[in-house]
Amino acid sequence: MPRSRRKGHEQDVEKLVRELESASGVGTQDIGEAGLDKNPIIKITKVVLQGALERRASEIHIEPMTKGVRVRCRIDGILHEIFSMPRYVHAPLASRIKVMAEMNMAERRIPQTGQIHVRFGDTDFTLDVSTIPTTLGEKFAISVSAKKDALIGLDNLGMEPAQLQALRDLAQSRSGLIVVCGPRDSGRTSTTYSLLAELNTVERQIVTIEDLVACGLPGVNQVHVNRLAGLGYLAALDAFSMQGADVIMLDLIDGPNTANAVLGAAQDRLVIAGMNSESTVESLINLVEMRVDPWLMASGIRGIISQRLARRICDKCKQDDDPPLEVLTALGIGEEIINKPDGGKIAYFHRGVGCDSCRQTGCSGQIGLFELSGMSPDLRARIGTEVDLNDAAKEAIAGPNLRQDAAAKVFSGIISAEEAVRAVS
Template sequence: MRIGQMLLRAGVINETQLKEALRRQREKGGRLGSHLIELGYVSEEKLVEFLSKQLEVPGVVLSGYPLDRDTLNIITPDLAQKYEVVPLKREGKVLHVAMVNPLDVFAADEIRFRTGYEVKPYVAAERSIKKILEEHYKTRAMEEEVMEEMELSEIEMMEEEEETVAGDLAAEAAAGPVVKYVNYLLRSAVEKRASDLHIEPYEKEVRVRFRIDGILHEQKPPPYKLHKAIVSRLKVMAKLKVQEKRLPQDGRFEARINGKRIDFRISTVPTLFGEKVAIRILDRSQVSFDLRQLGFEEEALKHFLKALKNPFGIILVTGPTGSGKTTTLYAALNEINDPGINITTAEDPVEYSLMGINQLQVNESIGLTFASALRAYLRQDPDVIMVGEIRDKETTEIAIRAALTGHLVLSTVHTNTAAATITRLINMGVEPFLIASTLILVVSQRLLRKVCEHCKVKHDISDEELIKLGFDPERLRGKLYKGTGCPKCENTGYRGRTGIFEVLPVTQRIKSLILDRATDDEIEQAAVEEGMITLREAAIRKALAGITDIYEVARETTLR
């Protein structure tokens, strides 16, 4: 019996789901099971269970399976790709092998002939096998090619190269091995939705990590001896000085990956064992500049939209580095962007180009600071000014002057809460009456990882653990969710991020507290009494809605 009919008869899927999966199979090819998993109609575990019954061979779920690199290397990349197989473990002269088609006797014979091991076949999900083939064998094949072809002369030629890189990376597949490896690395980072890529040299190895949804994940590393060549290639792409290895350097380059134009910002620094590279990946398709898509609670969004309608005043967004402040500011500018007004920005750096907005990148090495850019913009007939960050008293005072003379100013400050932003300005030396007369709104924010929709399940967490984490069991008991891990989320249980926001409108009561030099706690208490939703409360609401889990709430917020 076909696998689709088996699943249908067992009630695992319904007729409509089977038809949809079959339609996708006709359009895209591949095995039916892969489409059923991709559509979320069946789990990998359930599919393998039924495949095992159908084929009468043992099954193995590869998601989370502890694969050993030495065992994987028993089968060569060409053989693994040819038959879609993954070696699992060795027992004496027997090699346990996961296969898409465990009944393929030709595959078993060739593996036996090429490796010298008897083969014990297991059935596994096609998409999981392909993922391992992509992650391990393609990288390994590339490494082997690099090891065979890389000569010192080639490295020297690369260091003298002055080419421009802005084309399609895939079109360079016939280029040198290091070029191909770097292209593969960049493409892999983009496909895995990484925001940053780190290449870190140590005494005897190189570590490669991708930051995905705010957390660093280790990747398969290249051979140690290729580190210098890889760094040289990246420097060439960013038009940096290849020979300069003693000083930090910054640069950028663009490339087209999978039809999308991606911006890469590269930073190199000398470390004990060589140059460390960090690359920020800016993929416009992964970012929403719509305030309604960022995660605001309904009332908080209303306050923000109302503040943006003011013709003058200051709106501040606060939070730690990497909390999404720039995205919020861009979304705010996008909300009010109109041919009838002049919007200007001063940023460090300019992360995304916004149509209809005049953007300037500050350069402190030549004296172009936030303060000097702001002063210059005041002579440019602006309606709205966005300043990347208020770092000092001078920038703050110019921003206040701009607000007092009829301009709407948006900026960011590094503080932990909305209320703390006000006292931070006072501590900078700004007079309270100036803050009270110009500040309209303060937004504090964080980013929480979202529970993966493809493996989300109810989370039966004990009252004791909830209390230990600082939460009220009565409110949360039986209402929480978590991700169990699946191929869609790289077995992390999380996929994507959402914002949580603490929006503090500067009302008459808040203005009075500012003039009285009130503390953070006093300002926050008054704001909560007037309806402000704290970061903690916003995060708990996200957990109750099944958007995130309780551990993310505990990690990113504190009980106040």
């Protein structure tokens, strides 16, 4: 987004804050809900949300501070402060967001959740809103999701050809478990939704069980987990299994009971499930530590995808780079790969120096880094034994491992060396 437009948003907020102060006649005092029906607070909320969406934010955090209100957005995985407002704006802003999210406006003592549906440009967004009371007032976290972001397609995730073909082969299995693992904000939703979209045919009954449904998938039965009503992961798994689902997607294996139920269901249907683990080996170790039946693991797991998101170099400020040797070494790139014996260069590197288009970050957009492991006979045999899994897991990787994939994207000029190290560390 051009810097002039970003500056315009900031000026709009400042102007609207002054209007709110004038309309309420309260100066810097907390106006509570007095300004809720005044036009300025509606406009302030709109400008804040619009500013976040224009910046491609995946999260919006509205935080009460001692002397003000801070609005931060997570853009390409990194938090940036985009607005700062006087303290007295917090209460009416909180009330306005609660109204939009159909939450209890009067309740400030306990956490709440709600949802807002908005259209910006030609894109429909779902904003999942959560609140939590702090010593300075309610903090709001708003998770932003759009169908076009979740359904970018397997070909556009950033996988190497060998990885992509291996994943498509795994997805043709009639039964078994495909684990998609990675830390928070690693792109698991885009991978699982893109995989489901490719599997979605009239011959297959596909269902999803999610804590928060990221977006609607035509032809797919989706369930939003409601633990208070007794609809948790286990209840939904049992119900869909009884209804003969061909493919089940569960967004998170959250404990031993869920893990055993998922692997049990995977004996006669394809299951795709997420895990909060860092690598293929860690996923297997976590399942072992959950005391999951070793036979179910060995017979049920078809493959594990480990992934991260890295920030792309901004094309508008891309320049040559000479990263420190220790950064390259961390990616497994030795000096013999970089320099010729006569002193010439073999490899060239790039980075973004920062411009108005990328908010001086040097980065614009994200791309996935992947490691895909199948289940070799040796790896299956080691599950449930005291034998170390590392060597067998490394041999089962189809294509590059996570660090090698990051290095390949550095050589291709897609990401900088420093960003690659940050993403895989």
